[in-house]
Structures are given as structure tokens and as C-alpha cells.
Amino acid sequence: MDKLVFFVAGATILLGAGFVVISRNPIHAALSLVATLFGVAVLFVEQQAHFLAAVQVIVYAGAIVVLFLFVIMLLGVDRDEDIARDPLIGQRPLALVAGGIVLFEVLVLAGAQWASGARSVTGPLSGETSNVEKLARAIFTRYLLPFEATSVLLVIAVIGAVVLARRSDPLSSGEVRAPDAEEAAAAQ
Amino acid sequence: MSVPGAWYLTLAAMLFTIGAIGVLVRRNVLVMFMCIELMLNAVNLTFVTFARMLDDIGGQVVVFFVLVVAAAEVVVGLGIIVAIFRRRTQATADDISLLKG
Numbered sequence: 191m192d193k194l195v196f197f198v199a200g201a202t203i204l205l206g207a208g209f210v211v212i213s214r215n216p217i218h219a220a221l222s223l224v225a226t227l228f229g230v231a232v233l234f235v236e237q238q239a240h241f242l243a244a245v246q247v248i249v250y251a252g253a254i255v256v257l258f259l260f261v262i263m264l265l266g267v268d269r270d271e272d273i274a275r276d277p278l279i280g281q282r283p284l285a286l287v288a289g290g291i292v293l294f295e296v297l298v299l300a301g302a303q304w305a306s307g308a309r310s311v312t313g314p315l316s317g318e319t320s321n322v323e324k325l326a327r328a329i330f331t332r333y334l335l336p337f338e339a340t341s342v343l344l345v346i347a348v349i350g351a352v353v354l355a356r357r358s359d360p361l362s363s364g365e366v367r368a369p370d371a372e373e374a375a376a377a378q
Numbered sequence: 379m380s381v382p383g384a385w386y387l388t389l390a391a392m393l394f395t396i397g398a399i400g401v402l403v404r405r406n407v408l409v410m411f412m413c414i415e416l417m418l419n420a421v422n423l424t425f426v427t428f429a430r431m432l433d434d435i436g437g438q439v440v441v442f443f444v445l446v447v448a449a450a451e452v453v454v455g456l457g458i459i460v461a462i463f464r465r466r467t468q469a470t471a472d473d474i475s476l477l478k479g
Contacts, residue, residue: 285402312436347450354457
């Protein structure tokens with residue numbers, strides 16, 4: 191039964207990832223990405239990472255893919271692109287060769303001994319308590335400082351996104367911005 | 379632990395490879411960005427698998443932080459993409475060459 195779940199989820203992951211790469215339309219790519227993310231969430235559940243599976247569905251499939259779709263619609267780039275055109279001759283065969291080398295290298299480096307090294311002292315995964323409780327205990331005791339640092343990171347990301355996406359007002363900052371914009375238009 | 383951990387790690391390596399090939403092959407910046415997400419997910423799957431194989435919650439904690447950083451990265455990255463698209467209509471990775479000498 192576990193193997194059946196693994197193979198179905200694995201096929202979903204690989205097919206979704208393949209369609210992300212080969213689909214012409216960015217919207218189809220985003221929807222294939224959802225399939226891959228759901229497959230990964232299923233494999234998280236298979237390995238007793240219940241909290242992470244829920245977060246994977248909510249944050250990735252819920253928020254990030256919706257953000258992607260929102261940007262695609264906002265920019266109006268939801269049309270098929272010509273992927274038959276290859277501006278750099280020989281780039282695709284080289285990319286496939288490089289990808290094959292990456293896969294080969296990872297598998298060789300991992301070798302037969304997949305998991306080695308000493309156990310850390312963070313805490314055991316198996317035990318009586320639930321996965322959420324164990325994860326929370328690790329995050330809020332041993333990893334409290336990194337956890338607080340992520341809140342700073344999120345605030346920086348929000349401020350950065352607002353600054354980047356804000357339409358610069360020509361009246362308030364026109365003196366500085368206007369020549370810059372004209373230059374860019376002339377360059378085009 | 380009926381399914382061997384090595385199978386999960388092989389699957390994650392394949393997913394990472396597909397993402398890497400996507401970044402190399404595609405020219406649409408949005409699709410390249412999605413391929414980066416594929417690679418992040420492959421690494422997350424590896425971490426969760428090692429957490430199970432070594433019986434250690436630490437791997438899952440790392441995945442938690444990777445998820446937070448990925449969310450922040452997507453927000454900033456899409457902001458940059460929107461800013462680029464505002465100046466020009468066609469923005470493949472080849473068109474963004476202002477720094478080219």
C-alpha cells in the first residue's frame with residue numbers, strides 16, 4: 191500500500207515537473223506546478239511530516255501558485271510562446287547533458303550509504319507525541335532565534351515588494367526619476 | 379518504513395534535475411522562477427526523508443525555514459518581474475541585457 195502511494199505520488203511529481211518545463215503557456219506551467227506540490231505534500235504525509243504537508247498545501251499550492259497566476263494575469267502574458275525558436279544554438283542539448291551530469295553526480299556522490307553521520311541532539315522523530323508538538327518544541331526552544339529572524343525576513347520582503355511594485359509618482363519624485371525613464375525609453 | 383528512503387532520495391534527485399534543466403532551457407522568467415520552486419521542493423523532500431531515516435526532527439525544522447524563505451523569495455522575485463515588465467512588454471531572459479557591454 192505504501193509503495194502504491196509512493197509510485198502514484200512520484201509519477202504525479204515527475205509528470206507535473208515535466209509539464210512545467212515543456213508547456214508553452216505559463217498558466218499551464220503554474221497549474222502543473224500545483225500537481226507537483228500536491229505530490230510532494232503526499233510524500234510528506236507518507237514520512238510522518240504532517241504539519242509540513244499542511245503548510246506545503248496552504249503556502250505553496252495556496253499562496254505561492256496563486257501569486258504566480260495573479261502576476262501572469264496582471265501582466266497579460268498568458269499567451270502561448272514560441273518555444274520552437276532556439277536563439278542560442280545548441281543550448282538545449284547542452285542543458286540536457288548538464289542535467290544528466292547533475293543527476294549522475296548526485297546519485298554517485300550519495301552512493302550506497304544514503305544516510306550517514308552522527309545523530310543531532312535536536313530530538314527524535316518517533317515517539318508518543320504528535321508531529322506538530324515535536325516540531326513546535328524544536329522550533330520554540332532550540333531554534334527560537336532563527337524563528338524570530340524569519341519574522342524580520344518576512345517584514346523585509348513585504349517592504350521590498352511594496353517598494354518594487356509601487357508606481358513611482360512623477361509629481362513627488364519627478365526631478366530624480368524623469369531623466370532616468372527618458373533614457374530607458376530612448377535606449378529602446 | 380516500508381518504502382526505502384533511497385527511493386525518496388532518487389525521486390528528489392530526479393525532481394531537482396528536471397528543475398535545473400528547466401532553468402537552463404526556458405526563457406520566460408516566470409517559468410524559470412517556477413523551476414526554481416521545483417528545485418526547492420526537491421531539497422525539501424530530501425530533508426524530510428533524512429529526518430525520517432535518521433529519526434531526527436531537525437530535518438523537518440529546516441524544511442519549515444525553507445518554506446518561509448521560499449515565500450519571501452517569491453514575493454520579492456515577482457515584485458522584480460512586475461517592475462521589469464512595466465518597462466517593456468516582452469521580457470524573456472534574453473531581453474534583460476542592459477548590463478551587456
